[in-house]
Amino acid sequence: MKLTFLGTAAAEGIPGLFCDCRVCRNALAVRGKEIKTRSQALIDDKILIDFPADTYMHMLQHGVDLKNIHTCVFTHSHMDHLYERDLWCRNKGIGNEIEEIPLQLYLTQAGYAQTIDYMEKHVNADRVQAHLIVPFVPFLAEGYRFIPLKADHDQKADPVFYIIEHEGKRLLYANDTGYFPEETWEYLQSYGQCFDMISLDCTGMLLENYRHGHMGFSVNREVVARLTEMGLCDERTVKYVNHFSHNGGATHEEMVAEAEKYGYGVTYDGLEVTF
Ligand SMILES: [Zn+2]
Ligand SMILES: [Zn+2]
Ligand SMILES: [Zn+2]
Incomplete structure (x- = not known):
């Protein structure tokens, strides 16, 4: 599986x-990996995770073939992950000479309701379609198996993060969550499979007080320790921290220096990880 991080920052x-x-x-001075845009990722060049306003910039900067992507799964309804107004651009007469395959969206209740409401008024029903997903109920999309897990984040946004499985590979993609809710730990216990890659929310960077809603690096290490104890993570698991806020107070370079002491990678816009 190849995971491309298109955007690696929090909302602002x-x-x-x-x-x-x-x-x-x-x-602004250094640019390069220090510049981080709103959160989005791409699996094997064909499945998007989240659709922020920066999707257009990601298409331009990273050569994403957006018109030929037909699946997008969502973590929650916050605007840095779901900007439904850009779906209008897929309408007939706006998105021209494209294959007539609808873009399929998979969303939990809050994002689903918000998107359906906009789409009924503004988007061609045969160009974009939305599906309601429920925490802990696996679903298939493009031959990949997704398991949405409950996140510790603004509950009004119905937040989930994902186990993603394909051809024997397992990814845990977990941002916009604090230390996982116990319900999610119980599910992971019964799941019992070791992950090939994990990506964890690190909004608070090196600050110690990010535990609820988002995480910092010290809580990331607690999560990995518990996953390791449960047999869901080992020394072969590729580990990354992702989704950063300037309020975490560290630069990308400073974050890398700390993370590499513990064997973690730090995501940046455009990073591709194959595992
Ligand atoms: Zn976010
Ligand atoms: Zn959020
Ligand atoms: Zn700032």
């Missing part, structure tokens, strides 16, 4: 739209 991006803090000033 790094630099933040209206911010002049040390991390944001550094990002």
Whole structure:
């Protein structure tokens, strides 16, 4: 499986739209991996995870063949993960000379309701279709198996993160969550399979007080320790931290220096990981 990180920041991006803090000033000066856009990932060039407003920029910067992508799964309804208004661009007369295969969206209740409401008024029903998904109920898309797990995040946004399986490979893609809810730990216990790759929310970077809603690096290590104890993670598991906020207070370079002491990678926009 190949996972491409298209956007690796929290809602405001790094630099933040209206911010002049040390991390944001550094990002503007250094650019490269220090610049991080809103969260989105791509599996094997064919399945998107989330659809923020920065999707258009990701298409331009990373050569994403958006018109030929027919599946997008969503973590939750926050605007940095779901910008349904851009779906209008797939309408007849706007998205021209494309294959008549609808784009299939998979969303939990809050995002589903929000998207359906917009699509009924503004989007051709045969160009984009939405499906309601439920935590802990696996579903298949493009031959990949997705298991949505409950996240510790704003519950109004019906947040989930995912186990994704394909051809014997297993990915745990977990951002916009704090330390996992016990319900999710119970599911993972019964799941019992070792992950080939895990990607964890690191919004708070090196700060110690990010445990609920999002995580920091010290809580990431607690999650990995518990997964390891349960046999769901071992030394062969590729480990990355992802989804960063400037409010975490560290630059990409500073984050890398700390993470590599523990054998973790730090995501950046455009990073491809094959496992
Ligand atoms: Zn987010
Ligand atoms: Zn800032
Ligand atoms: Zn969120």
